[in-house]
Amino acid sequence: xxxxxxxxxxxxxxxxxxxxxxxxxxxxxxxxxxxxxxxxxxxxxxxxxxxxxxxxxxxxxxxxxxxxxxxxxxxxxxxxxxxxxxxxxxxxxxxxxxxxxxxxxxxxxxxxxxxxxxxxxxxxxxxxxxxxxxxxxxxxxxxxxxxxxxxxxxxxxxxxxxxxxxxxxxxxxxxxxxxxxxxxxxxxxxxxxxxxxxxxxxxxxxxxxxxxxxxxxxxxxxxxxxxxxxxxxxxxxxxxxxxxxxxxxxxxxxxxxxxxxxx
Amino acid sequence: xxxxxxxxxxxxxxxxxxxxxxxxxxxxxxxxxxxxxxxxxxxxxxxxxxxxxxxxxxxxxxxxxxxxxxxxxxxxxxxxxxxxxxxxxxxxxxxxxxxxxxxxxxxxxxxxxxxxxxxxxxxxxxxxxxxxxxxxxxxxxxxxxxxxxxxxxxxxxxxxxxxxxxxxxxxxxxxxxxxxxxxxxxxxxxxxxxxxxxxxxxxxxxxxxxxxxxxxxxxxxxxxxxxxxxxxxxxxxxxxxxxxxxxxxxxxxxxxxxxxxxxxxx
Numbered sequence: 001x002x003x004x005x006x007x008x009x010x011x012x013x014x015x016x017x018x019x020x021x022x023x024x025x026x027x028x029x030x031x032x033x034x035x036x037x038x039x040x041x042x043x044x045x046x047x048x049x050x051x052x053x054x055x056x057x058x059x060x061x062x063x064x065x066x067x068x069x070x071x072x073x074x075x076x077x078x079x080x081x082x083x084x085x086x087x088x089x090x091x092x093x094x095x096x097x098x099x100x101x102x103x104x105x106x107x108x109x110x111x112x113x114x115x116x117x118x119x120x121x122x123x124x125x126x127x128x129x130x131x132x133x134x135x136x137x138x139x140x141x142x143x144x145x146x147x148x149x150x151x152x153x154x155x156x157x158x159x160x161x162x163x164x165x166x167x168x169x170x171x172x173x174x175x176x177x178x179x180x181x182x183x184x185x186x187x188x189x190x191x192x193x194x195x196x197x198x199x200x201x202x203x204x205x206x207x208x209x210x211x212x213x214x215x216x217x218x219x220x221x222x223x224x225x226x227x228x229x230x231x232x233x234x235x236x237x238x239x240x241x242x243x244x245x246x247x248x249x250x251x252x253x254x255x256x257x258x259x260x261x262x263x
Numbered sequence: 264x265x266x267x268x269x270x271x272x273x274x275x276x277x278x279x280x281x282x283x284x285x286x287x288x289x290x291x292x293x294x295x296x297x298x299x300x301x302x303x304x305x306x307x308x309x310x311x312x313x314x315x316x317x318x319x320x321x322x323x324x325x326x327x328x329x330x331x332x333x334x335x336x337x338x339x340x341x342x343x344x345x346x347x348x349x350x351x352x353x354x355x356x357x358x359x360x361x362x363x364x365x366x367x368x369x370x371x372x373x374x375x376x377x378x379x380x381x382x383x384x385x386x387x388x389x390x391x392x393x394x395x396x397x398x399x400x401x402x403x404x405x406x407x408x409x410x411x412x413x414x415x416x417x418x419x420x421x422x423x424x425x426x427x428x429x430x431x432x433x434x435x436x437x438x439x440x441x442x443x444x445x446x447x448x449x450x451x452x453x454x455x456x457x458x459x460x461x462x463x464x465x466x467x468x469x470x471x472x473x474x475x476x477x478x479x480x481x482x483x484x485x486x487x488x489x490x491x492x493x494x495x496x497x498x499x500x501x502x503x504x505x506x507x508x509x510x511x512x513x514x515x516x517x518x519x520x521x522x523x524x525x526x527x528x529x
Contacts, residue, residue: 023437024434024437024438024441025434025436025437025440027437028437028440028441028444032441032444032445033444036444036445036447036448037313039448040310040313040447040448040453040454041313041316041317043448043453043454043458043459044313044314044316044317044319044453044454045317045318046454046458047317047319047454047455047458048314048317048318048319048320049318050317050318053317054316054317057316058316171294171297171301173298173302174297174298174301174302174305176305177305177306177308177309178301178305180309181305181308181309181312186309186312186313186316187312187313187315187316188316191312191315191316192312
């Protein structure tokens with residue numbers, strides 16, 4: 001019998017949204033932190049005696065950085081919260097795969113992170129008089145959708161790590177800023193050393209942000225935009241497929257060894 | 264009287280020891296050291312590149328500011344987390360029910376964070392010298408160390424205030440996180456306070472850390488005691504005000520929680 005998965009998806013997202021919207025941490029990640037990062041960029045520009053700021057990196061970039069922080073800290077800590085609250089065993093014991101559950105949660109987390117991006121767009125338009133160049137809206141929408149897909153794939157990847165290792169939490173706290181730097185959300189990757197620029201090419205988010213930034217330009221370089229889109233999709237799919245196999249392996253492993261709560 | 268002082272000191276040290284055991288004894292040296300290296304470097308680089316994008320002339324200002332923020336972050340977040348952690352692990356009611364005086368019981372827990380903050384700062388200073396060419400050759404090292412110690416202590420007052428919120432709300436840790444990132448703007452870490460609007464400058468000077476960071480910067484550039492004494496004393500006084508306010512708030516919230524029986528319900 002083929003099951004209709006939509007009610008399950010809807011309920012899972014509903015729970016996730018309720019948990020996040022009533023959570024002050026999510027507010028801090030989606031609203032406060034991007035505002036602070038933008039403000040630091042703005043005051044640094046004033047310190048340097050500049051009247052104008054690089055609004056793509058300082059305003060929009062901080063919104064995307066907010067999406068990244070939200071995704072990192074919500075997706076990764078979802079499963080840890082399950083472990084702490086004793087619901088992890090129920091999740092693993094249920095007939096639905098961990099991969100499905102975490103995928104839906106990651107999707108809800110990505111949508112939540114969009115609040116951050118939307119706020120940055122509102123600030124850019126209302127305070128800095130930014131307007132999307134005429135005719136760019138379709139490119140912007142495609143770039144945004146592809147970026148969200150990239151975030152989703154990375155979110156699923158991150159969400160699985162606490163199943164793989166308890167120790168991963170120690171290192172994950174330190175990922176936020178390094179990945180934020182490699183992706184070039186808040187400053188161009190070209191400022192980084194050459195080896196870091198190469199490293200940045202391995203993350204779909206750097207390509208995704210390049211694509212999004214390109215869609216804001218009045219003279220769009222279409223071939224370059226296509227490359228950014230394709231690279232984002234390609235690398236994201238590599239992460240997605242890798243995570244799918246990792247998930248199956250881990251789920252089998254913890255069921256066979258019974259080490260669910262000890263990993 | 265002497266017996267009371269002895270008992271308080273014993274409790275303070277025991278509290279610090281158990282706090283150390285709970286926070287660090289289980290950790291292996293690898294993740295601990297990597298945390299001490301990875302986080303400061305990431306933070307310094309992140310704001311350094313923001314400064315580069317903005318065209319800041321003196322990037323070392325940002326590097327040094329972020330080094331000096333480390334002991335303060337430990338003090339604010341560490342102390343707050345200690346109290347909210349008791350709530351998370353369901354041990355807060357036992358502590359509240361115990362007859363032990365609250366001062367040594369909770370301030371003892373902050374000792375570990377003060378020491379850890381100092382260690383973080385030393386590690387970050389070494390990294391700053393090695394990777395960012397921070398020049399300490401003209402520094403007044405003794406005075407710099409004293410300023411860093413002062414920052415570690417004064418920030419605990421803010422941590423105590425934020426931690427006290429744990430007695431009345433589940434969101435104390437989240438509030439602490441938000442206040443902690445506000446320090447990137449308000450404490451003069453990344454840019455001088457003068458570029459802020461007047462009302463933000465007023466907030467900045469009413470916080471601990473602002474004067475302490477200014478004093479530490481001056482000491483690092485070779486200033487003597489007479490140059491920084493005003494800033495140092497100001498920081499000390501503000502820090503004491505925050506510690507007393509935090510302690511008073513804690514006692515008040517404790518009483519409120521005992522009266523309405525909502526110590527773990529809120």
